[in-house]
Amino acid sequence: MSITSIIRPIFLHRQKMLDRYATQAQQMQMKTLLWLTHKAADTEWGNHHGFSNIKSYEQFHQSSPINTYEELKGYIDRMRQGERDILWPGQIKWYAKSSGTTNDKSKFIPVSKYGLKDTHFAGGTDAVAWYLRNNPKSRILDGKALILGGSHAPNYNLKDSLVGDLSAILIENINPLVNLIRVPKKKTALLSDFEIKRDRIAREVIQENVTNLSGVPSWMLSVLTRIMEISGSAHLQDVWPNLEVFFHGGVAFGPYRDQYRNLITKEGMNYMETYNASEGFFGLQDDPCNSSMSLMVDYGVFYEFIPLDEISKENPSVVPLWGIEVGKNYAMVISTSSGLWRYMIGDTIRFTEKDPYKFVITGRTKSFINAFGEELIVDNAEKGLQQACAMTGAQVLEYTAAPVYMDDKGKCRHQWLIEFAVEPKDLAEFASILDKTLQKINSDYEAKRHKDITLQPLEIILARKGVFNDWLKSNGKLGGQHKVPRLSNQRNIIEEILALNE
Numbered sequence: 001m002s003i004t005s006i007i008r009p010i011f012l013h014r015q016k017m018l019d020r021y022a023t024q025a026q027q028m029q030m031k032t033l034l035w036l037t038h039k040a041a042d043t044e045w046g047n048h049h050g051f052s053n054i055k056s057y058e059q060f061h062q063s064s065p066i067n068t069y070e071e072l073k074g075y076i077d078r079m080r081q082g083e084r085d086i087l088w089p090g091q092i093k094w095y096a097k098s099s100g101t102t103n104d105k106s107k108f109i110p111v112s113k114y115g116l117k118d119t120h121f122a123g124g125t126d127a128v129a130w131y132l133r134n135n136p137k138s139r140i141l142d143g144k145a146l147i148l149g150g151s152h153a154p155n156y157n158l159k160d161s162l163v164g165d166l167s168a169i170l171i172e173n174i175n176p177l178v179n180l181i182r183v184p185k186k187k188t189a190l191l192s193d194f195e196i197k198r199d200r201i202a203r204e205v206i207q208e209n210v211t212n213l214s215g216v217p218s219w220m221l222s223v224l225t226r227i228m229e230i231s232g233s234a235h236l237q238d239v240w241p242n243l244e245v246f247f248h249g250g251v252a253f254g255p256y257r258d259q260y261r262n263l264i265t266k267e268g269m270n271y272m273e274t275y276n277a278s279e280g281f282f283g284l285q286d287d288p289c290n291s292s293m294s295l296m297v298d299y300g301v302f303y304e305f306i307p308l309d310e311i312s313k314e315n316p317s318v319v320p321l322w323g324i325e326v327g328k329n330y331a332m333v334i335s336t337s338s339g340l341w342r343y344m345i346g347d348t349i350r351f352t353e354k355d356p357y358k359f360v361i362t363g364r365t366k367s368f369i370n371a372f373g374e375e376l377i378v379d380n381a382e383k384g385l386q387q388a389c390a391m392t393g394a395q396v397l398e399y400t401a402a403p404v405y406m407d408d409k410g411k412c413r414h415q416w417l418i419e420f421a422v423e424p425k426d427l428a429e430f431a432s433i434l435d436k437t438l439q440k441i442n443s444d445y446e447a448k449r450h451k452d453i454t455l456q457p458l459e460i461i462l463a464r465k466g467v468f469n470d471w472l473k474s475n476g477k478l479g480g481q482h483k484v485p486r487l488s489n490q491r492n493i494i495e496e497i498l499a500l501n502e
Contacts, residue, residue, distance in 0.1 A: 004138055004141040011128065015133050017298070018126065018130065018294075021294060022355050025321060026321065028298040029321050031298075033054075039337070040089060045087045045339070064341055064342050066306070067341060068343075072087070076108055079091075079092055080158075081158075082156075082158050087340070088337070093155070093160055094111040094163075094173075095109060095110055095155060095164075096108070096163075096166040098166075098279075109340070111169055111278075114337035116173055119301060120166070120276065123284065126296065127272060127274055130272075130284060131270070131272060138245075143181070143210055143211030146183055146205055146215075147171070148214070148220055149170070150166070150167045151190050151191060151192035166277075171190065183204065189201075198222055210243055211242050211244055213246040215250075216249065217253055221256060235263065235266070236264045237269075243269070246269075247274055248271060252382045254382045254383075254385070258395045259397075273285040277345065277347070279334060279345050280300075280301045290358070292352040294356050294357070295356075297321065300337030303332065303333070305332060306331040307329070307331075308330060308331055309329075326353060326354060327350065327351070329349070329377070331346075332344075333345070349361055361379075363377040363487070367485055367486055369402065369414060371405060371412075372403070372412060372454050373454075374448045375444045383437065387433060388424075388430050388437065392424040393425075394420055396419075397421040398468040399484075400416075400487070400488070400493060400494055401487050404459070412454065413457065414458040415461065416431075416459065417461045419466075461498070468484050471484070474496075
């Protein structure tokens with residue numbers, strides 16, 4: 001009898017609870033909201049916004065403003081200095097370092113003990129629960145999990161208080177029993193220099209019986225490539241014959257799918273998308289035949305949504321989960337058990353169905369190109385690249401794009417910098433397919449491309465190997481959960497990478 005078959009019954013109760021997502025999502029969300037506001041009623045934020053009197057969503061909606069990081073930054077800075085009962089009861093000692101804002105290089109997202117337990121670790125447990133249900137013959141727990149992590153550092157020299165990548169915080173606080181089936185060892189996993197860590201991880205885990213992978217597709221691919229170099233094997237299953245699943249998140253998997261298929265050619269290899277951000281664990285792909293993820297409605301997160309076309313309005317509409325429309329793009333707003341109140345996380349999603357509520361990530365509120373009214377979002381870009389790759393045999397490794405507002409000939413266009421794992425034989429053909437696909441799936445882009453009047457055909461610049469990693473390294477973001485911004489209305493990012501490309 002395998003270890004997995006012995007442990008499997010432990011997940012049965014939770015699997016039954018997850019079935020209730022289809023019928024009790026609104027009740028679960030209201031229970032979460034009332035628990036959050038009750039728990040934080042005596043904090044500085046709770047006192048100021050009348051949390052002790054909140055009995056309904058409407059009262060909560062009227063009590064607090066919508067917040068960005070800038071609005072909460074002053075409170076979070078005080079919390080990092082050791083102050084208690086500010087946004088969440090007690091003292092929060094962990095802070096996930098995330099991508100910066102307009103005014104700051106980095107954001108510091110509070111991670112409470114509640115947030116760790118009822119959100120982040122709950123998500124990891126549910127990923128296994130759903131995977132075991134979908135794969136009755138799985139032996140995932142008979143081997144080791146290769147989990148990639150970032151690094152952390154002291155927070156203002158406060159005792160036991162640290163800042164770092166969320167993945168490092170999770171590894172530091174993980175249940176000791178999980179460490180028995182996790183690789184690499186913690187000391188290696190938390191190294192700050194990714195290039196050194198990559199090699200050490202590869203040498204540590206190459207002889208292990210790895211059955212599952214967890215991490216960001218781009219960084220995991222880098223580690224796996226190093227393992228292949230050391231082993232001299234043709235395919236990853238030659239190193240780990242019992243490998244069966246990759247739990248991935250952080251960036252869209254589409255551009256990396258073909259590379260993983262070439263690396264892992266065994267039949268029955270599974271891929272499961274997760275939506276685990278610094279701010280919380282929000283979604284899981286529970287059906288391998290459906291790319292949509294289920295929204296996790298009974299964690300320590302209450303969700304609200306702003307229609308994307310209202311995001312720039314002074315008083316946009318805001319709806320709870322039961323007020324959303326299928327097929328519409330929304331900016332996500334969260335309130336969490338780590339003290340983020342009505343916080344705009346910066347991600348955009350589109351619901352594909354209700355009961356249970358399922359969605360796909362469509363981009364970032366600040367990661368888009370709308371220089372000429374074309375409203376190009378990351379979801380469009382990913383679909384366009386997938387089509388171009390499928391028709392040309394190319395494989396995209398990394399990319400970023402930005403508008404050229406006007407060149408020396410008075411022409412405007414989108415400029416794409418793409419690093420290919422496999423270059424197309426005809427770059428012009430690739431560009432043409434990408435351009436036509438974008439017109440097909442985005443009517444605003446199509447209108448601006450009409451007869452080349454507003455926008456001329458897009459331009460693709462070939463990126464040299466490793467230039468995106470060089471850019472991340474130059475910004476202190478190599479490894480961990482850091483990723484290259486895909487689309488931008490401004491040219492500062494693409495100009496920095498172009499300078500390195502030369």
